[in-house]
Amino acid sequence: MSYVTITTWEIADGTDYDVSMRNIREKRLPALKELGANRVTVVRTSDRTSAAITEWPDQVTRDTAEAAIEAVRAKVHTEDMVRLTGEMNGEVVAEV
Structure with a gap:
């Protein structure tokens, strides 16, 4: 079965959502x-x-992509003006 990661993000105060999302x-x-x-x-x-x-x-x-993902997350706060607020992940056990 496939594997899913769900992350939650918050855009900094005063940052335009659409501008941040473009990057x-x-x-x-x-x-x-x-x-x-x-x-x-x-x-x-x-x-x-x-x-x-x-x-x-x-x-x-x-898991193989983990190091590259962590490197990007380190930059996201300053470059995209967003911060990671949560993460969940796991194997998909059912879908339609």
């Missing part, structure tokens, strides 16, 4: 695909928050 759409999401993600979906959950659902073919692929 994420153009840079961050394609980078996840290059690391092996099958699909990345970002859901706006409030004026300043989002959740990103990243689908991986398996946990091994996600």
